[in-house]
Amino acid sequence: MSIYKKPIVLTVLITVVILIGTVVMMVFPLFSSETQPKMASLKPYTALQLAGRDVYIENGCYYCHSQMIRPLKAEVMRYGEYSKAGEFAYDQPFLWGSKRKGPDLARIGGKYSDKWHYKHMTDPRKLFQGSNMPAYGWLAEQTINAKDMENSMKALGFPYTKDDIEALKDKSKLDAVIAYLQCLGTSVDKKPKQPLIAAGDKNPLLADAKAIEEGKKVYEMNCAACHGIDAKGDVGPDLTDNEWLYVPGPIQDDTLFSIIADGTKKDQEFEHRKAKGGMPSWGEFFGKKKIWSVVSYIRSLESK
Amino acid sequence: MGEAVAYEWKPVKGFALSGIFWGLVSVLIGLFISVQLWKPELNIPPYLTYGRLRTVHVNGLVFGFAIGEIFALSYYMVQRLTKRALMFPKLAMVQLYIFNVAIAAAAVSLLAGMNRGKEFAELEWPLNIGVVILWVMFAVIVVATILKRKEEQMYISLWFMLSTVVAVAVLYIVNHLSIPVSLTKSYSLFSGGNDANIEWWYGHNAVAFIFTTPILGMFYYFLPKATGMPIYSHRLSIVAFWSLIFAYLWTGAHHLIYSPLPDWIQTVAIAFTVFMIAPSWASVFNGYYTVGADWSKMKSNYLTKFFILGITFYGLQTLQGPLQGFRVVNQIVHFTDWVPGHVHMGTMGWVAMIISASLYYVIPSVYNTTVYSEKLANLHFWLVLVGQMIFSVSMWILGIQQGVMWKAISPEDGSLTYTFMESVLVSYPYWQVRTVGGLLFFIGLCVFAYNLVMTIKNANKAVAVEGR
Numbered sequence: 062m063s064i065y066k067k068p069i070v071l072t073v074l075i076t077v078v079i080l081i082g083t084v085v086m087m088v089f090p091l092f093s094s095e096t097q098p099k100m101a102s103l104k105p106y107t108a109l110q111l112a113g114r115d116v117y118i119e120n121g122c123y124y125c126h127s128q129m130i131r132p133l134k135a136e137v138m139r140y141g142e143y144s145k146a147g148e149f150a151y152d153q154p155f156l157w158g159s160k161r162k163g164p165d166l167a168r169i170g171g172k173y174s175d176k177w178h179y180k181h182m183t184d185p186r187k188l189f190q191g192s193n194m195p196a197y198g199w200l201a202e203q204t205i206n207a208k209d210m211e212n213s214m215k216a217l218g219f220p221y222t223k224d225d226i227e228a229l230k231d232k233s234k235l236d237a238v239i240a241y242l243q244c245l246g247t248s249v250d251k252k253p254k255q256p257l258i259a260a261g262d263k264n265p266l267l268a269d270a271k272a273i274e275e276g277k278k279v280y281e282m283n284c285a286a287c288h289g290i291d292a293k294g295d296v297g298p299d300l301t302d303n304e305w306l307y308v309p310g311p312i313q314d315d316t317l318f319s320i321i322a323d324g325t326k327k328d329q330e331f332e333h334r335k336a337k338g339g340m341p342s343w344g345e346f347f348g349k350k351k352i353w354s355v356v357s358y359i360r361s362l363e364s365k
Numbered sequence: 366m367g368e369a370v371a372y373e374w375k376p377v378k379g380f381a382l383s384g385i386f387w388g389l390v391s392v393l394i395g396l397f398i399s400v401q402l403w404k405p406e407l408n409i410p411p412y413l414t415y416g417r418l419r420t421v422h423v424n425g426l427v428f429g430f431a432i433g434e435i436f437a438l439s440y441y442m443v444q445r446l447t448k449r450a451l452m453f454p455k456l457a458m459v460q461l462y463i464f465n466v467a468i469a470a471a472a473v474s475l476l477a478g479m480n481r482g483k484e485f486a487e488l489e490w491p492l493n494i495g496v497v498i499l500w501v502m503f504a505v506i507v508v509a510t511i512l513k514r515k516e517e518q519m520y521i522s523l524w525f526m527l528s529t530v531v532a533v534a535v536l537y538i539v540n541h542l543s544i545p546v547s548l549t550k551s552y553s554l555f556s557g558g559n560d561a562n563i564e565w566w567y568g569h570n571a572v573a574f575i576f577t578t579p580i581l582g583m584f585y586y587f588l589p590k591a592t593g594m595p596i597y598s599h600r601l602s603i604v605a606f607w608s609l610i611f612a613y614l615w616t617g618a619h620h621l622i623y624s625p626l627p628d629w630i631q632t633v634a635i636a637f638t639v640f641m642i643a644p645s646w647a648s649v650f651n652g653y654y655t656v657g658a659d660w661s662k663m664k665s666n667y668l669t670k671f672f673i674l675g676i677t678f679y680g681l682q683t684l685q686g687p688l689q690g691f692r693v694v695n696q697i698v699h700f701t702d703w704v705p706g707h708v709h710m711g712t713m714g715w716v717a718m719i720i721s722a723s724l725y726y727v728i729p730s731v732y733n734t735t736v737y738s739e740k741l742a743n744l745h746f747w748l749v750l751v752g753q754m755i756f757s758v759s760m761w762i763l764g765i766q767q768g769v770m771w772k773a774i775s776p777e778d779g780s781l782t783y784t785f786m787e788s789v790l791v792s793y794p795y796w797q798v799r800t801v802g803g804l805l806f807f808i809g810l811c812v813f814a815y816n817l818v819m820t821i822k823n824a825n826k827a828v829a830v831e832g833r
Contacts, residue, residue: 120417124419156482
């Protein structure tokens with residue numbers, strides 16, 4: 062008797078055949094602890110961060126930005142430490158993404174200042190010429206429904222206080238999404254880096270015309286976003302005056318190099334000056350030669 | 366000639382036309398968002414931004430066009446293959462109305478930002494319930510008609526139909542399990558790695574049981590019908606059927622290569638992905654050898670080329686897929702524009718090609734007439750073929766370029782050669798070329814819709830004349 066004459070037998074057989082792969086690849090991992098460990102340093106989202114995550118989903122940010130850094134050399138250099146299984150226990154849903162029309166955001170938290178994010182969201186092309194990111198300044202006019210967020214925090218079992226919920230009433234969706242971005246990837250320690258140069262090193266490319274040209278190109282692609290295309294300052298300070306870290310007077314080549322390579326933290330000291338923080342690190346991105354070229358370019362602006 | 370069967374064609378007609386309507390709207394939205402990528406000023410907040418319109422484009426084509434036509438063509442095939450009228454035809458008409466209301470509601474809700482955050486599973490929970498109800502109606506009608514069939518032997522298209530009914534139900538329900546907090550908002554029941562694994566088990570098998578098994582069912586039915594040539598090997602199609610539906614469910618995690626998911630899951634998924642070449646190409650060979658009995662049909666029968674090009678793109682798709690699964694290739698092309706190039710070869714080249722060929726056969730059949738214009742059908746064929754090729758090839762080239770730029774490390778000092786912005790800047794010309802491809806494809810679809818509408822008009826005129 063052919064099974065192709067017995068629809069019920071055939072349907073049961075089909076179901077069994079489909080379920081074999083399903084059980085091995087989907088059901089079994091669901092109950093296996095190795096699929097979903099939880100890092101000790103991982104914190105649940107605050108009410109504001111969760112509201113921001115909802116805004117991120119609502120606007121489909123995850124179609125263009127991944128949040129998953131693969132353990133590949135160039136990728137770790139570009140975005141930071143690769144993603145760990147234990148980072149995502151509070152992510153319902155996961156937002157690893159499948160496409161990068163924009164850069165990965167898994168380690169964006171703390172990389173730029175809030176001020177930078179507000180500027181970038183409002184007018185992305187002012188910071189990155191040629192960017193195709195839609196402007197999201199209009200989120201500043203949209204409010205968060207505090208009552209809904211309280212229900213969400215309850216449903217997900219995240220801890221919160223009445224004040225947390227009350228505080229949401231003064232926040233816009235833009236505030237929320239930036240708060241969310243600023244917490245991304247912060248449960249993983251940033252590894253200390255090997256310095257690229259020794260203390261006291263001088264710029265080998267100083268006043269080198271070719272290096273200045275190269276430095277100008279690198280500057281315009283990457284630094285102009287914050288310091289302005291004319292380097293007269295915007296989110297970051299003016300680089301053409303004789304003030305360094307808000308104190309007048311010259312600064313050594315190696316100090317300038319390490320600020321570019323490693324970035325700054327709030328109150329970090331450089332030649333008896335205190336940084337405000339907010340400068341991202343570019344060392345692995347640019348490498349030694351490009352950083353010296355940028356230093357040469359900045360020096361060339363100074364002397365004008 | 367036996368006794369004439371009074372077939373129920375109303376649901377077939379209704380779903381066929383609804384599906385075409387949603388297809389046209391969704392492709393037009395796709396065309397618009399392709400322009401937004403190189404002209405970001407066209408993002409009109411909040412509703413007409415890329416992040417919301419993209420969701421409508423994808424859902425409109427999966428649920429509105431593909432599933433609409435799957436309902437239409439399944440209701441046609443199941444009646445012909447069981448040699449009896451559709452069971453519960455009134456239920457099918459109720460289903461048709463709910464379907465159209467649900468698709469419209471889905472589009473509005475997505476534009477309003479109601480999104481679950483999972484690809485192809487964005488709709489919020491009240492709509493999920495609606496989709497499940499529609500699917501149960503489909504299952505009841507198809508299974509009941511098969512149980513009451515007048516033809517004892519079930520043809521392979523019916524097996525594909527039954528596997529679609531079962532698999533989509535399981536996949537859809539599990540991946541849509543949610544914790545609702547209001548009518549318009551819910552959170553996934555699963556988190557992190559588990560959520561990712563379930564999402565791609567679902568996502569890849571939506572490709573299997575919406576974009577493959579029902580379409581293969583149409584291919585095995587309508588190719589012999591349209592050309593008058595029997596399928597080359599029934600035995601080969603049996604082997605293809607069982608190995609296809611067995612292996613597909615193992616492969617979802619190939620979307621998560623180099624992710625924090627356990628390595629064994631990724632590796633097993635890659636292995637099964639490579640194996641999938643066998644069942645896929647069994648159907649490709651079956652198609653080629655079927656028409657191989659008389660290749661002159663490519664010229665003399667206007668539908669043959671739709672089927673042969675369609676199955677060719679299915680074959681290329683199922684070679685490209687496994688290729689992308691290899692870790693060494695995946696690390697270059699994953700996250701790049703190669704991926705939309707791949708997806709659109711399958712959807713524009715295979716799914717839409719076979720569905721439109723099937724409709725060219727079904728619409729004249731259910732309206733008891735002949736197609737309005739074979740010339741226009743040929744024009745439609747060339748427009749969608751060239752449009753799709755421009756789309757896919759430009760995206761493949763761009764994808765490789767992006768992947769290589771992202772990986773490039775300067776040999777001088779070991780730093781990254783390109784910033785992310787530089788990879789965006791090189792993309793613009795390719796994105797513009799893609800829009801041209803999309804435009805040709807859209808014009809092709811309009812020609813198709815016009816041709817079918819005129820076919821129906823002529824048929825209605827003939828009926829009116831007869832009635833006088």
